[in-house]
Each structure stands twice: as C-alpha cells, then as structure tokens.
Amino acid sequence: MPETTQPNETPAQIRHFAKVCDILDRYESNPSKLIPILQQVQDEYRYLPEEVLTFVATSLGIPPAKVFGVATFYAHFTLEPKGKYVFRLCDGTACHVKRSHGILEALYKRLNLSAERNTTDDMLFTVETVSCLGACGLAPVMVVNEEVHGEVTPEKAIALVDRIIEKEANT
Amino acid sequence: MNPSHAQAPVETVSLENVVQEYGQSADRIARRIIICAGTGCVANGSLEVHRVLKEKLRAVGLDAITTVELEDEKKHDIHLSRSGCQGFCQMGPLLTIEPDDILYTRVQPGDVDDIVELTLQQGEIVDRLLYVEPASREPHLGHHDIPFYKLQERTVLKPCGQLDPENAYEYIHGGGYQAARKALCEMTPEEVCDEVARAGLRGRGGGGFPTGKKWQLTLVQPGEKKYVICNADEGDPGAFMDRSVMEGNPHAIIEGMIIAARAIGADEGYVYVRLEYPLAVDRIRKAVADAESLGLLGDDLFGSGQSFRLHVMEGAGAFVCGEETALIASIEGQRGMPRPKPPFPAQSGLWGKPTVINNVETLASVPLILSHSAEEYRRRGTEGSPGTKTFALTGHVANTGLIEVPFGVTLRKIVFDIGGGVIDDAGKPAADAFKAVQIGGPSGGCLTEEHLDLPLDFDSLRQVGAMVGSGGLVVMNQQTCMVQMARFFMQFTQNESCGKCVPCREGTKQMLALLDDIIEGRGELQTLELLEQVAVAVGKASLCGLGKTAPSPVLATLRHFGDEIRAHVVDKHCPAGRCKALLKPEILADRCKGCTACKKKCPVDAIQGEKKHPHTIDPEKCIKCGACAEVCRFNAIVGV
Numbered sequence: 001m002p003e004t005t006q007p008n009e010t011p012a013q014i015r016h017f018a019k020v021c022d023i024l025d026r027y028e029s030n031p032s033k034l035i036p037i038l039q040q041v042q043d044e045y046r047y048l049p050e051e052v053l054t055f056v057a058t059s060l061g062i063p064p065a066k067v068f069g070v071a072t073f074y075a076h077f078t079l080e081p082k083g084k085y086v087f088r089l090c091d092g093t094a095c096h097v098k099r100s101h102g103i104l105e106a107l108y109k110r111l112n113l114s115a116e117r118n119t120t121d122d123m124l125f126t127v128e129t130v131s132c133l134g135a136c137g138l139a140p141v142m143v144v145n146e147e148v149h150g151e152v153t154p155e156k157a158i159a160l161v162d163r164i165i166e167k168e169a170n171t
Numbered sequence: 172m173n174p175s176h177a178q179a180p181v182e183t184v185s186l187e188n189v190v191q192e193y194g195q196s197a198d199r200i201a202r203r204i205i206i207c208a209g210t211g212c213v214a215n216g217s218l219e220v221h222r223v224l225k226e227k228l229r230a231v232g233l234d235a236i237t238t239v240e241l242e243d244e245k246k247h248d249i250h251l252s253r254s255g256c257q258g259f260c261q262m263g264p265l266l267t268i269e270p271d272d273i274l275y276t277r278v279q280p281g282d283v284d285d286i287v288e289l290t291l292q293q294g295e296i297v298d299r300l301l302y303v304e305p306a307s308r309e310p311h312l313g314h315h316d317i318p319f320y321k322l323q324e325r326t327v328l329k330p331c332g333q334l335d336p337e338n339a340y341e342y343i344h345g346g347g348y349q350a351a352r353k354a355l356c357e358m359t360p361e362e363v364c365d366e367v368a369r370a371g372l373r374g375r376g377g378g379g380f381p382t383g384k385k386w387q388l389t390l391v392q393p394g395e396k397k398y399v400i401c402n403a404d405e406g407d408p409g410a411f412m413d414r415s416v417m418e419g420n421p422h423a424i425i426e427g428m429i430i431a432a433r434a435i436g437a438d439e440g441y442v443y444v445r446l447e448y449p450l451a452v453d454r455i456r457k458a459v460a461d462a463e464s465l466g467l468l469g470d471d472l473f474g475s476g477q478s479f480r481l482h483v484m485e486g487a488g489a490f491v492c493g494e495e496t497a498l499i500a501s502i503e504g505q506r507g508m509p510r511p512k513p514p515f516p517a518q519s520g521l522w523g524k525p526t527v528i529n530n531v532e533t534l535a536s537v538p539l540i541l542s543h544s545a546e547e548y549r550r551r552g553t554e555g556s557p558g559t560k561t562f563a564l565t566g567h568v569a570n571t572g573l574i575e576v577p578f579g580v581t582l583r584k585i586v587f588d589i590g591g592g593v594i595d596d597a598g599k600p601a602a603d604a605f606k607a608v609q610i611g612g613p614s615g616g617c618l619t620e621e622h623l624d625l626p627l628d629f630d631s632l633r634q635v636g637a638m639v640g641s642g643g644l645v646v647m648n649q650q651t652c653m654v655q656m657a658r659f660f661m662q663f664t665q666n667e668s669c670g671k672c673v674p675c676r677e678g679t680k681q682m683l684a685l686l687d688d689i690i691e692g693r694g695e696l697q698t699l700e701l702l703e704q705v706a707v708a709v710g711k712a713s714l715c716g717l718g719k720t721a722p723s724p725v726l727a728t729l730r731h732f733g734d735e736i737r738a739h740v741v742d743k744h745c746p747a748g749r750c751k752a753l754l755k756p757e758i759l760a761d762r763c764k765g766c767t768a769c770k771k772k773c774p775v776d777a778i779q780g781e782k783k784h785p786h787t788i789d790p791e792k793c794i795k796c797g798a799c800a801e802v803c804r805f806n807a808i809v810g811v
Contacts, residue, residue, distance in 0.1 A: 093409030136571065137211050137573070141214070
C-alpha cells in the first residue's frame, strides 16, 4: 500500500504533505522540474525527509529510485536534518591557501563535531565545507545561513558561535 | 517558477525614449555616489553604509534619490546608487563619488559624517579613506590613478562598477539592447553568426571554442525548436568573474542571449546559475522580470515577430554540471552526469533539440561586438585570442580582486603591476616570495617564474601545459607546498567526479591516495612513476572534460616542481614546511632556557628536560601539533 494513503495519519502528517502539494502544484507536477521541486521542499523542511521523497515520486509518476538518485547526486540536497545555523566554510583555492582549514578545525573542536558528524545534538549547528563561494577577494570566507563573513579567522569564527549560543540561551 | 505566458505581447519599449528621458533626468542630478553592493562589499557591510549615508544626507538637507525615474523634472543634489561588484573586493566597502572620481575604500558607517561634511559640503578629501598602494605607501584618489584599475582594460566589466544592476533603464541609457535590436531587425541569422565568427570570440568558460562557429553549427541543424543556455554554473574554486557579471550587469547577459537566439533560431532559453550565488540569482531573476515587463523578452520583440523567453534555474551543488551535457541533464531533472559526444548539444541538446550553450562572460561580450564591429573587437587581444579576458586574481597577492585585461598581457604585469606584488603569509609585501600561479582551477596548471613574461592567451597557455580555464589566477608564495596544492585539487575533483566512467571515478581516488602517501611520508620514487602513469591514463580515457583535465594539477606539479616533490619522497622533507608528517621538530639547546613552558603544554608528554636545562623532544611520541612552538618565548623550537 502506498504510504500516502495510510488511514492512521495524524493531522500533523497531513499538514506535512499539504506544503509539498503546494510546491508540486506550483510546478504543475512536471517531472522535469524535479530539482526545483526538491529545492523548495528542502527550503521548507531544511532537509529531504524520506517519506516526502516517496510522496514526490508518486505524485510525479516517476520511480522513487529516480528521486533518490537525484537527491543523493547533488551536494545541496541532504537526507539528514541540518542545524538551525548552517556554517558553510569555503574551501575554494583562495580560501584554502589562506588557511581555511584551521577555521574548520577550530569550529569542529569548539562544537565537538567532525567531518562524519557535522550537526550538533541540539540541532543548533551544522558545519560543512563548500567548494567555492566566489568571494575569493575576502578569503577565507564563511557563510552562516545566508550571511557572508569575509576574512575569517579561527578566533572570529568561535566568537560567532559563542554569540549565537548566548542569543539562543536568552530566547 | 513559470510565469504564465497567456497575456498579449508587451510592446517593446522605445530605446531612444528611454535614453533621452533617462538622460534628461540624470543630467539634473549634481553628483552620483556609487556604493558597491557585490557579494564581497555586502559581506563587509556596504548596505549598512548605504543606509546610514541616506539618513545623513537627509539630516543635512541634501536632496538625494536612490533611483532615477524617467521624466523626473526636478533637480536633485545626489543620486545615491548601488552597483555590482567593482572587483576590488579586498578594499571594500567601496564608495565612488562622481563626477569628482574619488574612490573611498574600506568605508564604515562611522566614516559617513566625514564623507558628507568634508567631501560633499566642503570639497575636501578624506585622506584616511583613500587607497594606499601597499608597496610604495602612496595614496591614490580614484579609478583614474589607482594602478589596480588604471592598468586594466575593462570592457565587459566596465558597467559592473557603474550601473545600478537593478535598474534596466540604466543599461538601456548606456546603449543597452541596441545590439539585440540590430540583430533582430537588421541582420539575418547568418550575418549574426558571421559577425561573431569574424570577431574571433572564443568561449570564456574554459574550452576556448570559437563562439561564432558554435552558432553556425547549431543554425544549420534542422528543426523548429532550438534552445540557448547560459552556463552560469561557475564552479572552479578561485573563480568569480561570472558571479560578478551576473551581479553587476545582468542585462548584458540577457541581451547576449537574445542575440544568440536570433543567430540560431531559438525562441527559448535557460540561465543555469549556481545556487551558491544567491545574490547573482536574485539579480538575474529581477533583470529577466524587468526585461519581460519592458517587452525585451517575450513575443514580437522590437516588432520583428521573433519571440524569446528566458527561464532561470538554480543548480544544486554539482561541479560536473558545468560540463554542457551534464548541465542539460540537470535542467531536464536528471542526475547531472555527462554523456559521450557526439552527438554534440548543437545537434541534440536539451530535450533532444539543437542547443547552444555559452558561458556568462562570452554572452556578455556579444553585445559589444554587434554594437561596434568585429574589427573593433579584434583591436584588443592577440591574433588567435581576440578581445579581453576577466581573471579572478586571488591568493598571496597584495591587491586581490576581479580584473580584465586584453589577451596577450604577461603574468608579470598582472601579478606585480595590477596585483601589487606577492605577499607573505602575514600579509606583508615580500619581494622574492613569488613561487607560482595556479591558473584555470582544478583543470588547469601552474605557471612559474619562467612563465612570467609569457603573453597569456588560449594557445600559449596550452603549449606550456596550462589553460585559461574560466580565469582563476591564484598566486602562491614560497610558503606554499605544491604537493599539498596538487592534493587539494585532486581532493576536489575526486569529490566532484560523478562516478559514471571508471577512469575518472577510480583514477582520481588512486591519485589522491598516492598524493597522501607522499604527504604522509610513505612515498617512494616508484610512487611518483605510478602517479604519472595513472595521471596520463585518466587524462586519456575519461569521458568528459572533468576527468580529462583532472590530472593537470598533478602533471604540472611533477613537471615544474619535480625537485620539491622528490624531496618529499627521497629526503622525507617538505621544503615549504607544510606537510605535518614530514616535520622534524627539535629544540635548539643554545636558545632553550629550560623554562618548562613547552613541557607543560605538550599534550602527549613528548618533551623531557630538567628546569633551567635545555629540553628535548621524543620524536616517537611527538604528534607535531606545534603547541610547544606557540608557547616558547625564546624561539627555541624549530621545524614545526
């Protein structure tokens, strides 16, 4: 039985899919728009939940394997939930020669993370690297959610983490 | 998202009316202040400067407007406008005052009072905001005398620092869309192709294929439906010229695409942009929407009966999508994997239809050719590579940023005259620090001291085993380890290999493992031989450009830095001191005072010694973390 017709869905789950339906409608359930559809789904949930991917596949009339194939091919898509603050540290050439690696290590150490485990348990932080953000004149560069930070040092990065932790504790 | 196309066609705006009316409105404004709103300057706080300046101008009673309207009869003191990336990102936020031609650098909100009260009201220069040449310590007033700008020839980039990219009227006022009208109303598709072919324009995305020829090949394909795609998936690490053009002059790309569409007979196009460039995505989307509302995109353009519709699509973070067949697969909603060629996209591209794919900078150059002439365009550059090229100059160089120079210029002029020379790791100018320039990103190669006077163009670079690529120029100083650099690029291509063909998928992994062996001290002379064999095989046997060029950085290192890489395997020594496993930390007995600071700091108890007697490091225990050297006040610890 397809997952989407299970009778024991909670109201929360139904709302869950309502948003997906809106997105699918926006693209007229056109399978060639799979990538923009997944982008919007990810914007909504901050990741691509497995059951949503199956739902998208069924709605577009394509095999779930194809949707998973696309979702796992592109670096932007994630099947795991990300933290509220996503630190994307640029590891492009210019940033690399200006020692972006030291910043990454400092962040990993401060947040007790690693390349394998890159989201904190409290779901507050995710630390990842990206290949090039194209702001090489300001190397090393780091983007926190949408905000670009230039000429970052390990100290500045840690100070930013501390500020966020403090802000979150007060809200 | 697809806008609905059901409405009646919008009549194309009269370009002459806009030029005249906008010009009259703009002439009534005494001064223009341009604040750079490219990614770099925004990151440095330029939008806040814009906001504070706007308030200050109001507070002192100066009449400032942020957008120039058509048919504005009133006089204004100031047009406070934003521009795209002006290229001098490191010195941002940048603020230009015209017609005075003053360029203020590193402007902060706290500087606004002085700018308004001294410069605008009393005509005095605020010296502390002027650009100072790092080597000569000389201050410079504006674009006309700053070497970084003065020595460039900006054609494609010129409008990026001047126009308000979000105002289509400004682009039209500067002569914009007239080349598109000429192509649609006065020229046949064949004439458009011929003119671009005569200009000798070559693809700026890396391959250097003649653009006019590409168009001719697509034009002759049978079929009603054809597509134009703008490849804005600028993925090379260390390259950002396409981002800057999209942010600073998006209408030039749209105009180039209209001309390309006319040349091949297409009525639909896509701009495929990296999603890592959110600002570029916003600007191009806004430009497309504005062009639609002005009838510059849609049906019956300029009354010619021709249609052209443009969609913007964001990528999803795959470097390989810069390869044209992979990009097409991605637009179709598939995994972005390349396929064998032929058939070429010109024969069977998007949804099996003939398709032209051009890079951002290429398309932005097209209106320049048509609005002047092919001969005029050929006046710059070399015989085989006419025109100018933008380069992203970064790394260990005093002036980092985006530059545009004619083909044929030397590396020496770029690095030392425009770039202001090489800097050391601490950021200070250093006379003999030049080691190499990495050109063309992960597909490119290295240029060394011997190439400093080589005229740079497509063909000369290919001869020395490098390539223009998309135009990233990363300067490296003597403190950079070339083996580490080769590993960096190999890690990148290995990560981005799509996995479809075996030589690339497995070969990049093997090369990475061999480079790791060398860096971690397990390398032997055999390792180097094997590395070269694998590199040559991957280059020959891979399916697409990514794999074919993936070995280039390795081969360039073997070719130009043979001694350095051999030192790693034979002497187990890293000349730049960057490879941790090859470090041999020791304590100089004559400098060590026996203060025990290092001993206390060592996390693995590798340091022994009595108080007030020289200490020693146990190489078996040492993890080469460098903590000891950091705490030593006598510089007694060397080799970490």
